[in-house]
Every structure is written in C-alpha cells, then in structure tokens.
Amino acid sequence: MSGGSSTVSNKKQRGGNTGSRPRVEVPHGIEPRTASNLYSSYEIVKAVNDFLGEALPALGYIEDTSLPWMRILLMALACSAGIVGQFFLKFPADSSLLKLCVLGYFFFSGVTCLVDMLLTKSSDVQISDRETGDRIFVDVEMQGFSSELVLRLRSNKPNMSEEIRESIGNYFHEDALKIVLACTLA
Structure with a gap:
C-alpha cells in the first residue's frame, strides 16, 4: 500500500492465464474456499472474506481488532x-x-x-501495515447480478487506496461448479 492511489483493471493486468500482477503463494495449511452457489454474490463475498481473514495473518499481517x-x-x-x-x-x-x-x-x-x-464501511478484515502501523481496511464487494469482484485496500489517508476489479470467472475451478479462491494477494 505504499504509494499513491491506483485502480487496477482486469484488462490491463492480465496477460495470458497467469497475469502480470505478482501473485503470492497461499500459505501452507490454508484451504481454498469454495462457493457452491455461483449466483449468490453474498456467498462468494463471504468465501473471499473467510479466505482473506485466514490468509492475511498467515502471511504476517497483524489483524487489527x-x-x-x-x-x-x-x-x-x-x-x-x-x-x-x-x-x-x-x-x-x-x-x-x-x-x-x-x-x-x-x-x-x-x-x-x-x-x-x-x-468500517464494507470491511470484514482490518490489518495493520507492517511498515507504518496504519490501519488498512480490506473491502470485498460484488454487486448483485454482476460477475465483477472488487477487492479494495483502503486506509484513513485519502491518497492511500488500491482497488482490484476482476471477473469472478477468473476463479472458476475446472469442473465449473465451484469457485476455488486462491486469491491474488499483492
């Protein structure tokens, strides 16, 4: 989160299957989350929030409660x-x-x-920045009847926010019945 405000769009960042954005390996012992109902934006957002709530502390971020x-x-x-x-x-x-x-x-x-x-707004997970100790809110949003998943990192400082917008289709499992979240944590 160091630096200015930026918005990352799916079209600019994905070059092939792996994309050009750095991907972080899922920490050992963290299971991917599944959402069995692909039409329920609530269930998908809940699965992403559960995954981030477990993965971010495992990556060394301190959860701010x-x-x-x-x-x-x-x-x-x-x-x-x-x-x-x-x-x-x-x-x-x-x-x-x-x-x-x-x-x-x-x-x-x-x-x-x-x-x-x-x-708080729509944040389920709040972490502390490792360098500055500032509170970072992790917002996960998905509008109804939309396939776009928005992952937003925001701070109390107005110029410190980043947003990733991707189609939830990028997280489909091979059998196309469940979403497996091996999220992009950059």
Missing part, C-alpha cells in the same frame, strides 16, 4: 441502557430515568452506526 471491539462495547452499552429501562424502571415513577435510558440507547446505537458508515 480495535474497531470490532469498540462496536461490541458500544452496543453492550446500548443494550444495557435498554435492559435497565425495560426491566428495572417503572413508568410513572421513573419517567425521567426512562427518558435517559431511551436517549442512551439511541446515542450508543447512533455512534455505532456512525463508526460503521464512516470507518
């Missing part, structure tokens, strides 16, 4: 406010405390929603 833990803490606070308001306060007597519980629930849920919208 600070945002998921922050989401868990915020939602635990929201649920605690809801539980206190539902089970421990009585309506006419504790109406001011009930209002605080409702406001607390919506406040903590809103902050969680903002973290999701502004930082």
